Each structure stands twice: as structure tokens, then as C-alpha cells.
Amino acid sequence: MQYRQVAVIGGKGAGPGQFGTSLRGIAVDATGNLYAANDSQITVFDAAGRLRRRWSTSQPAHSVAVAGDGKVYTGQIHQIEIFDGAGKLINTWRDEALLGRVTAIGFVNGDVLAGDATGRAIRRFDLSGKFRNNIGRDNPLNGLLVPNGVVDFGVDAHGIIHATNPGKHRVERYTPAGELLGHIGHFHGTDAAGFGGCCNPTNIAVRDRIYVTEKAGPRAKVYNFSGELEAVIAADVFDANCKNMSVAVDRQGRVYVADTVKLAIFIFEAVAV
Amino acid sequence: MSEHFTRRDLLHKAGRGAVLATLGGGAGFLVRKAHGQVVWQVDAARCLNSRLGEVGVAACNLCTTECVVALSAVRAVNEHSRCGRCNICPAYFNITSAVDDRGLPSEKLCPRDAITRRPIGKADPEDPANNFYEYLIDEEKCDGCGKCVMQCKEPLGLGSIVLRIRYNRCVDCNRCAISTACPKDALIQVPVEQGLRNDGVH
Numbered sequence: 001m002q003y004r005q006v007a008v009i010g011g012k013g014a015g016p017g018q019f020g021t022s023l024r025g026i027a028v029d030a031t032g033n034l035y036a037a038n039d040s041q042i043t044v045f046d047a048a049g050r051l052r053r054r055w056s057t058s059q060p061a062h063s064v065a066v067a068g069d070g071k072v073y074t075g076q077i078h079q080i081e082i083f084d085g086a087g088k089l090i091n092t093w094r095d096e097a098l099l100g101r102v103t104a105i106g107f108v109n110g111d112v113l114a115g116d117a118t119g120r121a122i123r124r125f126d127l128s129g130k131f132r133n134n135i136g137r138d139n140p141l142n143g144l145l146v147p148n149g150v151v152d153f154g155v156d157a158h159g160i161i162h163a164t165n166p167g168k169h170r171v172e173r174y175t176p177a178g179e180l181l182g183h184i185g186h187f188h189g190t191d192a193a194g195f196g197g198c199c200n201p202t203n204i205a206v207r208d209r210i211y212v213t214e215k216a217g218p219r220a221k222v223y224n225f226s227g228e229l230e231a232v233i234a235a236d237v238f239d240a241n242c243k244n245m246s247v248a249v250d251r252q253g254r255v256y257v258a259d260t261v262k263l264a265i266f267i268f269e270a271v272a273v
Numbered sequence: 274m275s276e277h278f279t280r281r282d283l284l285h286k287a288g289r290g291a292v293l294a295t296l297g298g299g300a301g302f303l304v305r306k307a308h309g310q311v312v313w314q315v316d317a318a319r320c321l322n323s324r325l326g327e328v329g330v331a332a333c334n335l336c337t338t339e340c341v342v343a344l345s346a347v348r349a350v351n352e353h354s355r356c357g358r359c360n361i362c363p364a365y366f367n368i369t370s371a372v373d374d375r376g377l378p379s380e381k382l383c384p385r386d387a388i389t390r391r392p393i394g395k396a397d398p399e400d401p402a403n404n405f406y407e408y409l410i411d412e413e414k415c416d417g418c419g420k421c422v423m424q425c426k427e428p429l430g431l432g433s434i435v436l437r438i439r440y441n442r443c444v445d446c447n448r449c450a451i452s453t454a455c456p457k458d459a460l461i462q463v464p465v466e467q468g469l470r471n472d473g474v475h
Contacts (some may be wrong), residue, residue: 012388139403140397140403140404141403141405143403145359145360145402146361147357147358147431148353167357167359167360167402168360168402168403169361170402186374186376187361187372187376187377187378189368189372189378190369194372196363196368197361197363197368197429198357198359198362198363198368198429198430199357199359209413215428215429216328216428216429217329240328240329241325241326241328241427241428241448242428243427244427
């Protein structure tokens with residue numbers, strides 16, 4: 001399997017569709033719209049990469065996710081803000097203990113998952129915001145090993161949560177109740193099939209496969225659910241100083257990667273070989 | 274004087290003797306200096322090995338080769354409060370070396386074996402990744418070559434290891450040889466009080 005770059009969205013700047021100082025999270029909704037958590041706002045592009053709308057968040061946005069009903073959840077420091085699809089604020093969940101720095105949001109079985117980088121765990125809430133349980137915390141280290149400062153995860157079609165544990169060079173599988181089912185991945189400094197550096201992979205998206213990004217040197221890769229590397233999607237296009245590159249995948253299998261230094265979203269498609 | 278007796282040797286003997294024996298360490302050296310005087314220090318934001326944005330380049334070892342003090346008055350220092358305590362530390366391991374049967378890189382990075390790695394708490398014998406680790410730098414062995422500093426900095430590491438002038442070794446040249454050679458002007462003069470803070474002496 002090979003990938004080619006098909007487009008770049010955004011870039012650093014003050015113009016429409018550009019990002020000012022940060023680009024921390026991206027997500028794709030069911031219709032192919034692309035959402036970016038940049039600066040203190042959410043920016044929405046259509047599937048063709050055209051700017052559709054943007055709105056402000058009350059604090060810098062660290063993550064974004066779109067629920068099946070179209071509500072847009074944004075992770076911040078100590079809170080999650082929930083907007084309707086037009087950007088109107090619907091609700092805010094505040095919790096200094098459970099929502100330290102929310103670097104990922106997802107959904108499973110009607111519940112909301114929040115990756116809390118401060119607590120090094122995934123928090124599971126019901127739709128009203130009531131806390132249900134932790135995921136990734138029941139271990140001797142009391143959490144995921146994230147020296148990179150980001151907790152990230154994806155949820156597969158069976159409701160299994162795939163969380164990066166970069167300090168262990170693994171992607172771990174959990175049930176929504178928090179039971180560890182297993183993992184893929186291992187350290188290797190030169191073989192692309194492994195995860196290099198001190199702590200990789202940093203970010204993840206899950207659909208038909210497991211898509212991850214790494215830092216130092218930055219690259220995007222795709223694995224099957226057995227942990228076999230299927231492709232290095234891209235490496236050289238990203239700024240060498242990038243870390244914590246958010247990744248998303250749409251229904252067509254297009255892969256979106258957020259370069260956190262260039263403040264651009266690179267889009268890749270698989271090509272038949 | 275022997276023809277092999279270099280200026281470095283002379284200054285080493287004189288400097289080490291005066292500073293260590295007479296004043297008994299870095300704090301004494303600094304206390305000797307009057308309020309308002311300055312001392313040399315490495316500016317981590319300028320140093321090639323620690324400044325952000327310099328990736329994919331070889332470590333600069335001019336602090337080792339240019340200092341008139343034996344081994345150098347510059348040492349690598351791990352600021353533990355910033356350290357990620359990783360299982361696989363790129364400043365400790367040569368992370369591109371072959372992987373051993375424990376899943377760890379088989380070679381160390383430091384050419385002088387100045388860094389030690391030890392588990393914090395009880396290590397998990399089944400899974401070395403299931404632990405935090407403490408990385409300690411032996412300043413008697415370290416020569417300030419900067420290799421570990423280069424590997425520790427962002428984005429590969431967290432930048433907890435930096436180069437520092439140790440005042441129990443520095444002979445306080447008026448014209449610091451490292452500052453003359455440093456391509457980034459990273460050797461700066463700071464007030465004595467700031468030097469004390471940077472040296473961990475309060």
C-alpha cells in the first residue's frame with residue numbers, strides 16, 4: 001500500500017482558513033467536513049478544503065470531535081465545550097480534577113471519552129457529563145506514559161478503544177470499562193515497523209485500520225489490527241520539529257495530518273499499486 | 274617546564290588547586306566574588322545542542338575541546354523535574370543501535386559512560402517498559418561533549434539535560450576560550466547571583 005499527498009489546507013497566517021499560532025487537533029465528520037482545533041477557535045472546512053465557518057472557544061482548543069448527532073466537542077484546559085453544528089455553544093462541562101488538559105475526545109456506546117493528558121488517562125462520561133470510569137489508569141504507573149504531553153485514542157467499529165501509550169511504544173486496546181485487552185507495537189530505532197525515539201506513537205485515528213503519527217522524525221503510518229505495518233504514509237513533508245500531530249481519517253480512507261509547526265493539514269490518499 | 278606541559282595543564286593545576294582546595298567548591302568560588310560581579314554561563318537557548326529548531330545536526334563539542342580546564346568546566350546536568358523518566362531515553366541509549374532481547378537499544382550514547390539508568394521503585398521483570406527510570410549524570414566522568422543534550426531536546430526529548438559551567442571547575446578566565454570559539458555566542462556573562470541559582474546553590 002502506498003499513499004500520495006493530494007492537498008494541503010491552512011498554513012500559518014491571519015488569512016481566512018489559516019491558523020495563527022497553534023493547530024492541536026483535527027476531526028472529520030460523517031459527511032467529510034474537516035474540523036480543526038486551532039488557537040482559540042474551531043475552523044471548519046468542507047470536503048473540498050474550502051473554509052465553511054469558524055467560531056471562537058472560550059479557551060485555547062486542544063482537541064475536537066464531532067458526535068453522530070452533529071454536536072462538536074472541544075477539549076480545553078479543565079473543560080469541554082459543546083457546540084451545535086453552527087457553532088452555538090450548547091453546554092460546558094467543567095471539572096478541574098478529571099479534565100486537566102483534554103487532548104482527545106471520542107465516543108463509544110453513547111458515552112463521551114476525554115483524553116486527559118494531565119491525569120494520563122481517558123475519562124468516560126455519559127451524555128449528561130456524569131463521570132463513569134477511567135481507562136488506561138489501572139496499572140502500576142497509574143496511567144498512560146505520555147512525556148509528550150498528549151493522550152490520544154480512537155474507537156473502532158466494535159467499540160474497542162485504541163490508545164497510544166508512547167512511553168511504552170505501544171497502541172493499547174481497552175474495553176469501555178477500562179479493561180486492557182492487549183497491544184500492538186514495539187520500539188525500534190531504525191525499522192519503520194517499530195516506534196522510534198523516547199515516546200511514540202503520539203497520535204492515532206482508527207477506522208478500517210490504525211493510523212498513527214510519530215515525532216522526531218515526524219511521520220504518519222498505518223497498521224492493520226494485528227499490528228503489521230501496512231505503509232508509511234508520509235515523513236519528509238512535515239517540519240522536523242513537529243510533535244503531537246493530530247491525525248484523522250474520513251470514510252473514503254483519506255488521511256489528514258496536522259503539522260503543528262507549519263500549521264497546515266496535509267491530506268493523503270492511498271494509491272493502487 | 275616540560276615542552277609537553279601545556280597552558281591547559283598549568284591552568285588545570287592552578288585553577289583546580291585554587292578553587293577546590295582553597296575555596297572548597299563552586300559555592301565558595303562564587304561567594305568569593307563581590308556582589309555585582311559576573312561569571313560565565315551557558316545560555317541553553319543559544320547553545321547549539323539545546324536550542325530548539327536545531328535538529329538532524331551533529332552535537333557541538335567545543336565546550337570540551339576549547340575549555341582550558343581538563344575535561345572542561347562544562348558539564349551536562351539533568352534537571353530531574355523536567356525529565357520524562359522514560360524507559361528508552363535517547364540521551365542514555367543510542368536509539369539507532371540494534372535492539373536486544375529485552376526490547377531495548379543495545380548501545381549507550383555517552384562515550385564516557387557518564388549516565389546511569391535505574392528504575393524508580395520496583396522494576397517489573399516481565400516488562401521493563403512498565404516503569405519510570407531515573408537518569409543520573411556522573412560529573413566526574415562527563416566532559417560536556419553535548420551528545421546527550423542534543424538527543425534530549427525537543428522534539429525528541431523534553432530538554433531536561435543542559436550544559437552548565439560548574440564553578441568548582443571553572444577558573445574564571447577573563448576571556449573564556451569557549452566563548453571565543455562558540456559559533457552561537459552561547460557563553461554569556463551573568464551576575465554572580467544568577468550563576469549561583471543556575472548552579473543549584475542558593
